[in-house]
Amino acid sequence: MSGHDPRADAPDTASKRVPETEPATGRLIFERGAPESRCVEAPALDVPEVPLDEALGGYVRTAAPALPHVTEVEIARHYEALASANFGVDSGFYPLGSCTMKYNPRIDERACRLPGFASAHPYQPASSVQGLLELLVELQESLAEVAGLPAVTLQPAAGAHGELTALLAIRAYHAANGDARRRVIVPDSAHGTNPATVAMCGYEVTQVPSNERGGVDVEALRRALDADVAALMLTNPNTLGLFDENILEITGAVHAVGALAYCDGANLNAVLGKVRPGDMGFDALHINLHKTFATPHGGGGPGAGPVAASRALAPFLPGPVAVRHADGSFGLMTPERSIGRVRSYLGNVGVLVRAYAYIRAVGGDGLTEVAEQAVLSANYLKERLKAVWELPYDRTCMHEFVLSGGRMRREHGVRTLDVAKRLLDYGIHPPTIYFPLIVDEAMMIEPTETESKETLDRFADVLVRIDGEAASDPELVRGAPYTTPVRRLDEARAVKEPDLAWRPAEA
Ligand SMILES: *Cc1c(COP(=O)(O)O)cnc(C)c1O
DSSP states (O other): OOSSOTTTTSOOHHHHSOOTTSOSSSSOGGGSSOTTOOSOOOOOOOSOOOOOOGGGGGGSOSSOOOOOOOOHHHHHHHHHHHHHHOOOTTTSOOOBTTSOOOOOOHHHHHHHTSHHHHTOOTTSOGGGOHHHHHHHHHHHHHHHHHHTOSEEEOOOSSHHHHHHHHHHHHHHHHHHTTOOOOEEEEETTOOTHHHHHHHHTTOEEEEEOBOTTSSBOHHHHHHHOSTTEEEEEEESSOTTSOOOTTHHHHHHHHHHTTOEEEEEGGGGGGTTTTOOGGGGTOSEEEOOHHHHTTOOOOTTOOOOOOEEEOTTTGGGSOSOEEEEOTTSOEEEEOOTTOOOOSSSTTSOHHHHHHHHHHHHHHHHHHHHHHHHHHHHHHHHHHHHHTTTSBOSSOSOOSSOEEEEOHHHHHHHOOOHHHHHHHHHHTTOOOOEESOSTTSTTEEEEOOOTTSOHHHHHHHHHHHHHHHHHHHHOHHHHHTOOSSSSSOOOOHHHHHHSOOOOOOOOOO
């Protein structure tokens, strides 16, 4: 806070590093301890020793396994250090745009660990898991209500999987009408999973541009539409955090050529209880339960991407679907023209139970408040930051907004990537960067409804401060981070050639 030392508010390398004698991370458990260290001592043999049968031949080890030799407290410290090297929503602010990193209430964890849910076996007869099936039916009903669409499958294991499921159902729907359409329209602001899904379903991607207000260019869309188009895939609110002002015109134009409108529902948090995708004219929607309905996520799962669909698409959904029988009991059924299974058993049931617990705890009015608060938080931050950062689409946003670091790069040679790395030194997870692709040096910020004004203010203060650092000491920002276990990685190489295996040193 001294005002002259640009690093004053950020933990610096020297003071925050754990001293070299006890590095927090960096040493593997195999590199700790000493040959004589033990965690437990086996009692002395009180029976005759019997060597492993020679008949096992080549399968018997000839050398002792290279196990770590550590004491119990060393093990405890090792895992504690690893756990604290992790960053999650419970460690600090995590404004990762499009990912909805809201706080995950502990009550949901408790619910999904109840033995009746956690210990259920996939092959148990339906009569012995009536409670679980009832929960799944009620979850389907709640999601149908939120979506404004009557049918729901809980099978897909993620949002991208939901996209694939819905597009396969759409393809089956067209095929059932004897209609072999070849193209799917995707706007240029779309998440990468959208065109990937289109390609996986064997369709061709037709891209339409955004207009100057950040919505779909409706004239370009009309030009792209004809009887060869199977569907439009659209995120609304979109990845700029903007609600499309022409949504009814858009879905109307899609239906006019016999195509279906698919909503990527990753941004549902912004409109929960306010508007329903079904009322916007969408025929199908995936819902990222792990984003909107608060399941810990990141690092690859598990998640759940249920699909809600119109009456016309319902017969094609994957089965089995949980159903309520006329006599009040619960069971499973497969829709008549189902595309088949897309996931083993009933999906990621642990995630489904968490989402159900969340919905019941928050309640119908509470869901509406979630959306209102998420939108308020985003607009508050946007207004605070637009004075210093470029805001390419200056409109009231929904739950997220996209800034541009273009000016910072031109004037100081500091890139959005550098800012993201510098945020780590302030204990903040960086926002999503370089997405959506239509914004230069993009930084996509989604604060969510669960953060206090104090947290939002600190984040804004830090970003303004980093803008100042970029001007006064660009090298400082370009060299960040200084306080993390590893500094700058060759990120492409870290993904393409991950070296995650440990091998014992040659004896
Ligand atoms: C997260 C996201 C997806 C993909 O969802 P996953 O659950 O990660 O597969 C698709 N579209 C948008 C806009 C997203 O934010």
